[in-house]
Amino acid sequence: MLAQSLRTGSTLTVGFVLRDIANPLFANVARRCERELRRHGLSMVITSSDGDVEVEARNLSLLRRRRVDGIICSLVSEETPETIEVLRSFSAPVILLDREVPGLEAAAVLCDHATGVRRATAELLSRGHRRIGILSGSLAVRSSRERLRGYLSAYGDADIAADPSLQAFASFDAKFAKAETLRLLSAREPATALLTGGVPTTAGALRALRQLRLTLGQDVSLIALDEWPFFDALTPNLASVSRDSDEMGAASAQLIIGMLNGDSARTITVDTVFTARDSIGPPLKTSETSGGGPDQRGSSRMRV
Amino acid sequence: MLAQSLRTGSTLTVGFVLRDIANPLFANVARRCERELRRHGLSMVITSSDGDVEVEARNLSLLRRRRVDGIICSLVSEETPETIEVLRSFSAPVILLDREVPGLEAAAVLCDHATGVRRATAELLSRGHRRIGILSGSLAVRSSRERLRGYLSAYGDADIAADPSLQAFASFDAKFAKAETLRLLSAREPATALLTGGVPTTAGALRALRQLRLTLGQDVSLIALDEWPFFDALTPNLASVSRDSDEMGAASAQLIIGMLNGDSARTITVDTVFTARDSIGPPLKTSETSGGGPDQRGSSRMRV
DNA sequence: TTGTAAGCGTTATCAT
DNA sequence: ATGATAACGCTTACAA
Numbered sequence: 001m002l003a004q005s006l007r008t009g010s011t012l013t014v015g016f017v018l019r020d021i022a023n024p025l026f027a028n029v030a031r032r033c034e035r036e037l038r039r040h041g042l043s044m045v046i047t048s049s050d051g052d053v054e055v056e057a058r059n060l061s062l063l064r065r066r067r068v069d070g071i072i073c074s075l076v077s078e079e080t081p082e083t084i085e086v087l088r089s090f091s092a093p094v095i096l097l098d099r100e101v102p103g104l105e106a107a108a109v110l111c112d113h114a115t116g117v118r119r120a121t122a123e124l125l126s127r128g129h130r131r132i133g134i135l136s137g138s139l140a141v142r143s144s145r146e147r148l149r150g151y152l153s154a155y156g157d158a159d160i161a162a163d164p165s166l167q168a169f170a171s172f173d174a175k176f177a178k179a180e181t182l183r184l185l186s187a188r189e190p191a192t193a194l195l196t197g198g199v200p201t202t203a204g205a206l207r208a209l210r211q212l213r214l215t216l217g218q219d220v221s222l223i224a225l226d227e228w229p230f231f232d233a234l235t236p237n238l239a240s241v242s243r244d245s246d247e248m249g250a251a252s253a254q255l256i257i258g259m260l261n262g263d264s265a266r267t268i269t270v271d272t273v274f275t276a277r278d279s280i281g282p283p284l285k286t287s288e289t290s291g292g293g294p295d296q297r298g299s300s301r302m303r304v
Numbered sequence: 305m306l307a308q309s310l311r312t313g314s315t316l317t318v319g320f321v322l323r324d325i326a327n328p329l330f331a332n333v334a335r336r337c338e339r340e341l342r343r344h345g346l347s348m349v350i351t352s353s354d355g356d357v358e359v360e361a362r363n364l365s366l367l368r369r370r371r372v373d374g375i376i377c378s379l380v381s382e383e384t385p386e387t388i389e390v391l392r393s394f395s396a397p398v399i400l401l402d403r404e405v406p407g408l409e410a411a412a413v414l415c416d417h418a419t420g421v422r423r424a425t426a427e428l429l430s431r432g433h434r435r436i437g438i439l440s441g442s443l444a445v446r447s448s449r450e451r452l453r454g455y456l457s458a459y460g461d462a463d464i465a466a467d468p469s470l471q472a473f474a475s476f477d478a479k480f481a482k483a484e485t486l487r488l489l490s491a492r493e494p495a496t497a498l499l500t501g502g503v504p505t506t507a508g509a510l511r512a513l514r515q516l517r518l519t520l521g522q523d524v525s526l527i528a529l530d531e532w533p534f535f536d537a538l539t540p541n542l543a544s545v546s547r548d549s550d551e552m553g554a555a556s557a558q559l560i561i562g563m564l565n566g567d568s569a570r571t572i573t574v575d576t577v578f579t580a581r582d583s584i585g586p587p588l589k590t591s592e593t594s595g596g597g598p599d600q601r602g603s604s605r606m607r608v
Numbered sequence: 609t610t611g612t613a614a615g616c617g618t619t620a621t622c623a624t
Numbered sequence: 625a626t627g628a629t630a631a632c633g634c635t636t637a638c639a640a
Contacts, residue, residue, distance in 0.1 A: 003308050021350065043363075044351070045350065047338075062347055233506075233508070234506070234540075282529045
């Protein structure tokens, strides 16, 4: 088979570069994508970058040198020179998953985070929340930027000034999310609601709420940005802004198959949907928070 | 690079065959394994079998033909002739993850499910439960067989007869688990506790409980067999039998690195740990269940 | 129709 | 030392 590929220059294999294989949302994108590629006679091999830009660049380079026929990737960062260089020097099709790399003309599957987050933020504002915290990864990633854009546009629509100290964009790590949640909730003027971007971020925030013994939808409201497999069954009944990972997988497969057949690079946009659930409630008055302990408040419908 | 591999016969790459990439526990095993292999200068490529034995055999064959230097796999089934044939005809090291394939002398990382499940079952029995349901995948997979073994040994230790109608071993699918949970809980003599093997199984069971409006730890007890990333933060406070996925990943890497250096095939066993949490309570008397609706009972501490 | 030879990019070997 | 050459296994083009 090596000889075959050596001779023909084709491997009938697509490389799928995951930023972190342990993110079940993107794992599902990969699964769905593989199914679609298989239907078209293509194999898919996956690499996981382990959240590390160097590993990512090495993996991309490895796939290129192994002469895969195309690459689909959810990058750790859009600003790593080595990564950009490998992608530019790659002559076969490249599909970016929810990423925009400056100066790289590649096909992409983009998610409309801004609309979902704008609606979610607007809902919180309309319920009287004013201090809404938002946590997501570095702004060197499109999803974080788009989330911030949606958040700010809801504040703008409502003619309310957004407080930058409520915006924490640095890492998708659970530890970061927990620390920032603790900070936001124990501030002088604490946040009354949180938007948490991604699985680890939501997990970190929930750990912080548990530590503070706060009740969801009562002491604090929370909207998860992203759902993941079994979200409905395994997670406390969280409001969310979700996107369809099957659709993302199918779209990326469709794009690369098209390009292997000569189509030019284009973009597919995937919607996001805001769903209100029990984790949203009215804002708690600040005086109450600084007053008696949260334990004294009514039934613990959503004690985390 | 293709030419290099063609000439030298070595690819410095290990293939990792996942039964289902969307299972976050095994995704984490892969992540940890990759990290370890990378430290030793080896690359890892992942394939996902999508729960399908044919896809699995094709992926294994693909990796073999691509001349990977070794394969680590969590098989869909231990009884697929095509799969066994590919593995036998593969001259490089093979590591089985929690699997035993008859007639294949391969290294393996095995989890001691039986001990954990025995302790979990014993705890339920000691709290007065007699009708304990157990749900897991097909008995053509070692983990299911070991779980059953642990379950039966606890019943045996307590000198209580186990009812085969409470044992549902057929599929790791969430739909199957939901249907079986509904069956077990609406039977003439309903189960008062459940052991659910794996992520989708636990999710399916919880969906059924929610549909029946049952409260965990009160109307019914549940112990999840397996934890997964963020289990503590995102999942209702479930009792569990857990295993360390990082340890599994590191062990599989260690085994294959050893074999690439000439070591012979051996087995590493990974412990499981039973942890009691809020989802365990005393058994509900059957008369109560058939009597007033479950809604009338006390506080909904763990309403699902 | 069947068969033979060149070549893909790298490396190991052998001769200079 | 340095450089030429064959071979890895397969595809393809061209000849028989």
